[in-house]
Amino acid sequence: MEKVSSAKDRLLKSGQDWLGGEFRGKALVILCAVIMISATIAITIFLGTKGLQSFIKDGISLIEFITSKTWNPTDKANPKYGTLPFIFGSFAVTFLSALVAAPLGIGGAIFMTEISSSWGRKILQPVIELLVGIPSVVYGFIGLSVLVPFIRENIGGLGFSLLSGTIVLSIMILPTVTSIATDAMGSLPGALREGSFALGATRWQTIKKVLIPAAMPSLLTAIVLGMARAFGEALAVQMVIGNVKNLPSSLLDASATLTTIITLNMGHTTYGSVENNTLWSMGLILLVMSFAFILLIRYLSARRKL
Template identity: 55%
Template sequence: MGFRPPGGQTDGRNRKDGQKGRTGRMEAHPLIAGRRTREGFRDRLGYAATLLSVAVILVAVAAIYLFVFSRGLATFFVNHVNVLDFLFGTEWRPTLTEAEGGPKFGVLPFIVGSFIVTFFSALIAGPIGIGAAIFMTEIAPSWGRKLMQPVIEILVGIPSVVYGFTGLTLIVPFLREHAGGLGFGLLAGILVLAVMILPTVTSISVDALSAVPPEIKAGSYALGATRWQTIWRILMRASAPGFVTAVIFGMARAFGEALAVQMVIGNGKNMPTSLLEPASTITTVITMNMGNTVAGSVENNVLWSLALLLLLMSTVFIFAVRWVGRRGRLMSR
């Protein structure tokens, strides 16, 4: 009989062999390990790319704000133009010499003109856009929405110069013939802007109506409400924050529009007293005069101050949209 080691030694060797076997089985295959390494690299690369994208956006926005603020504030800190005279003055005479009491950079007529065309264009486009959205989502058959959606998208894609040229060809002669005056004025700018912001208001209103939970509408019908009662008392109230957001976005676009308004508004420099008189907005003054000034001159810096006003108003519109959205979420709870 051969020698056999004690049972304890045999069990110890078996356990060691088993551990080695299990350890060997736990080690990943080289192909799998390589694939995991590549996937990890791709994950890190994707994270870095998205982080870089965010950084580029933040840097671009910060650069725009810093540049516009630095150029816009130079009017008051370098050229020593009085802030109150700038904001509330009614005379725009940049070429007036000091001996003649100038130059004068009162921009109140342009601020008033900007708010007038913005407010009245939103007043026209708001109800029409919301009504069109209600028709598309609640009343029209499926083919109606399929027909309306491309029309809205076409209106969004039309260049500003086409709107302006159309207004110059159709609206200005119509107003000249039926309302009197030259046809150029605030009313022409209002009508052109109303058409321009209409697709924006309509699209956002459609999204607001589509976001209403279907259970709310079904519950209204279950209680015996008619279609119009459901639309008026349920859907419109539930979508009210979205409608306000749509109108604010439309106003933001109207406030910043330049070319189309410039072609029909008449570019008058006096305080507007009638919708039929030629007037100007902040954007039209900038586009009309920026190319005729020397960089660093007081005239150029004043135009940058107007650009700063536009930037601040755009910021106000953005915060207004966020505030309305936050209020809407709180009300929905």
Template identity: 50%
Template sequence: MEDLRQRLTQPSVESKQEASGKVISYLAITLIGGLVATILIFLTWKGIALFTGNHYSLWEFLSGIKWRPSDHVFGALPMIATSFSVTLLSGIIALPLALVVAIAITEILPSTAYKFLQPTIELLVGIPSVVYGYVGLTVIVPFLRRFFGGTGFGILAATCVLFLMILPTMTSMTIDSFRAVPKQYRNASAGLGATRWQTISRVIIPSAKSGILTAMVFGMARAFGEALAVQMVIGNTTVMPTGLMHSAATLTSVLTTGIGNTVMGTISNNALWSLALILLVMSLAFNLLMRLVSRKGVK
């Protein structure tokens, strides 16, 4: 009788597995959280060294228009303006096309088209950025040089490359948003006598609005942080952008070209870390914006 009581009261195999699973999960969460916190602390510490250690003016850094590391002049405004310019232009161009493609795949074309096109789009999402940069260098830049003159390098070339990069991502996310709209909405709209276009424009798109905005923000976040592809076609001139065909430089292109040419701890190296801190802040801002848009859509 006592043996039976011990068997009934002792922990089962399932409870032991659940306890070990919780321990592993908590350890994984702690490890990931520690890594993220370490990265944030390290980038913040290195990013503010220019202002705390070298006593460089924060206002001059953010508002200055000249970037001359040899003269210890660090004005980040041209790179910030160029980064936002190419990001906004590529996002504005890519969003309408992503909407059109997503509408065609989910609402107009037969289901067999979705089975063929969706894997193709996802394949384009996974193409390395250097491939897009090489396409821009060998196709887009010569095309722009032939029809618009100049060198072909500049903001317009970078915008075209980023547009090609983020279009598959935005299209895939928009397709998922449209497919998440309940079928009952379409049936109810058809039952009220609405045409296909009326159903798309007045029912499906408004219902998937939060997903569409999330796709746009996600695509722009990827465009803002892209380095290699942009560096290959933008010209890498640290001046204020004055035209689409003029060479310029983004935050990422300056970082990738300059980080290997500076000595750790010098004022030039600290200035690059400050640019990296700006990139980190903007990435966090994009992530926060995506969460706000998604939360608004859920409500």
């Protein structure tokens, strides 16, 4: 009886310990989730409040703010707060860098998973990890000291241009696109390949007609994630793009983005001034675009069938 009683006591104690551990673990996870949600809501409210002050408090027209080409906030007689050149610059370098990085990243993923999976990963994977670990300022400094003079001497223009920003951003987002695309291609069921080969398709026909269409939602997600990073990048682009207030007419013209103008001017404005509030409004535009990228990613993820 004593042995049975002691066994019951041990079982009861272990159950209590398990329940206590489960409760603590669940409470910790919930706390982390609450902190993340609260931080996101707080940032959104703060940035929304600050960003809307230039339209509500200072009376700046939203339409003029987005569509005007003139940015001259220091003119006391007739200040202008047009951000169209910066919005255009942000979207231009983002989409152009995606056009460069997407085929390279997807091609590298196909090489590592379908062409030479044995030694392909041994070569490309360390290179990708190395690119991920390089700070943004290093990309910008290399672009400033190598890329800008090369473009100036061999292609034309001043070297500080949309082309320079596009090349630097393409290299920066390439690891993101490649890593996600590699995971997408590697997670495809082997039955797809086997079925295609059984029908007489070649390896290239299988990749083009079967594997890429099957992984397309995930591949598009990789591209959008790379674009999201490119859209918010500031320091590396700031060092090579030129940071002018004019709307560029070609890839060799200098330009500016929302992030570069914010970082250049935020430290030189008075908190609460009209110019300071317009910079917060640019930050609000960046936040809205980040939400748009996230919604697009969620939509593409929902389309996955495999």
